[in-house]
Amino acid sequence: MSDSFKAYVLREDDNRKVTGAFEQVATADLPEGDVTVRVAYTTVNYKDGMVMNGIGRLVRSYPHVPGVDFSGTVEASTHAGLAPGDPVVLTGWRVGETRWGGYGELARVPGEFLVRLPDGLTLARAMALGTAGFTAGLAVDTLEAAGMRPDGGEVLVTGASGGVGSVAVALLAAKGYTVVASTGRAETHDYLKGLGAAAIVDRAELAEPPKRPLASERFQAAVDNVGGSTLANLLTQIAYGGAVAAVGLTGGNEVTTTVLPFLLRGVSLLGIDSVMCPKDRRERVWQTIASTLPMDKLDSVSHTHGFDELPVLGRAILKGEVRGRAVVSFEAPRSRGASG
Structure with a gap:
């Protein structure tokens, strides 16, 4: 595992103004957790827009890495149910609010927060859902x-x-x-x-x-x-x-x-509360979505963006200017869909 990773970091000044910038963050600064994930994709929700722009006081401690959703592969794990290389998805649990989230190349969380990627979904499509x-x-x-x-x-x-x-x-x-x-x-x-x-x-x-x-x-x-x-x-x-x-x-x-x-x-x-929904129900609902939702329909509601577009997307979603689902890739987007 590398000693540092790129992340979008929020900081608060003495006047409580929140600003964000891309930074290299020491891997040792990641929060506690038994699973470290190499993030492949994230997304931008309305709550992310609020957090990125310092609205609603959802974040109480800075510096902070936002991002309430992410998908990727397990990089390291001491959790009994997850091993390096496993594809996983995370939504909820107040990740991106009370603890660091998915707007970085690495994320560390308790393994109980993670759902193994259901059959029929790619990591990109998991974030087209988010x-x-x-x-x-x-x-x-x-x-x-x-x-x-x-x-x-x-x-x-x-x-x-x-x-x-x-x-x-x-x-x-x-x-x-x-x-x-x-x-x-x-x-x-x-x-x-x-x-x-x-x-x-x-x-x-x-x-x-x-x-x-x-x-x-x-x-x-x-x-x-x-x-x-x-x-x-x-x-x-x-x-x-x-x-x-x-x-x-x-x-x-x-x-x-x-x-x-x-x-x-x-x-x-x-x-409907999706944040603290129990894991067993999460897994069942994810499986139902993956087996029922036509993937061409999912691709039609999503559009892929590069990691450097996060600040723009965070402002646009607050203005109602983001239609459907914005998928953010840690690699250059290959197409407007999210099938990769």
């Missing part, structure tokens, strides 16, 4: 456990052109569901239909606070990336016994609603 794809898979798994089925009616995905939404649309369509995608970006309609969306609902139709406590029953279930008024509105349109998986809050974290959808229609509001 936290967003895993969250989408977890949402679909949760809704199916609550009774959602392919012949049960339409399933709505809000914020459909983002990372979680894109994978949710493609995964649901691959499973045989009739998917309705909600977006405010007209230029993404063809993109979403290509992923399998049967219909498009303009974001504005759901963004206003609901006018009545119950509207006509339309959707058997929904994957909601937005929260706020959108979540309040769609709760009124969920059919009897249906459910909503809440995965995001781009439209706000406060929801003003009534209990009537819950009391009169038996609707369930299900929270």
Whole structure:
């Protein structure tokens, strides 16, 4: 193992301003953990953009290497279940926040944080999924456990052109569901239909606070990336016994609603937490995604970038300028897809 590695390092000055730069970091400075991974790919999530730009005080100790997701091969291990050369993927566990993450050529974590790369996935495609794809898979798994089925009616995905939404649309369509995608970006309609969306609902139709406590029953279930008024509105349109998986809050974290959808229609509001999800469920959901999601659809929602593009991507994702999934390679990108 080399004595140092390249990483994108954040530092905080006396005025609490956070800045980032590429640096050579001593391997000895890696955090404690029983597995060291040679990182091949990482990605940029909205949370990464916040961390890179010092928003939300998610990081409490500097210097810090961000990156909440990574994939690569085990470089060294004292963990019983992992050996050098094993391909692995990491999402969650507050890596990239409370401990150093994947924006470096090396990462060190507890072995229990790592999932062995499922058959059918490459390291690049694992990062085309990342936290967003895993969250989408977890949402679909949760809704199916609550009774959602392919012949049960339409399933709505809000914020459909983002990372979680894109994978949710493609995964649901691959499973045989009739998917309705909600977006405010007209230029993404063809993109979403290509992923399998049967219909498009303009974001504005759901963004206003609901006018009545119950509207006509339309959707058997929904994957909601937005929260706020959108979540309040769609709760009124969920059919009897249906459910909503809440995965995001781009439209706000406060929801003003009534209990009537819950009391009169038996609707369930299900929270999705992908960060601390137990490892056994992680492995099952990753396997389901790998065996179900069409890889050509995954490639169509991803675009590959070089490691030096991280700062630009970190700013762009906060502005809503990143469509689908940004895969970051520690080698020069070979193509726009993530099949390598």
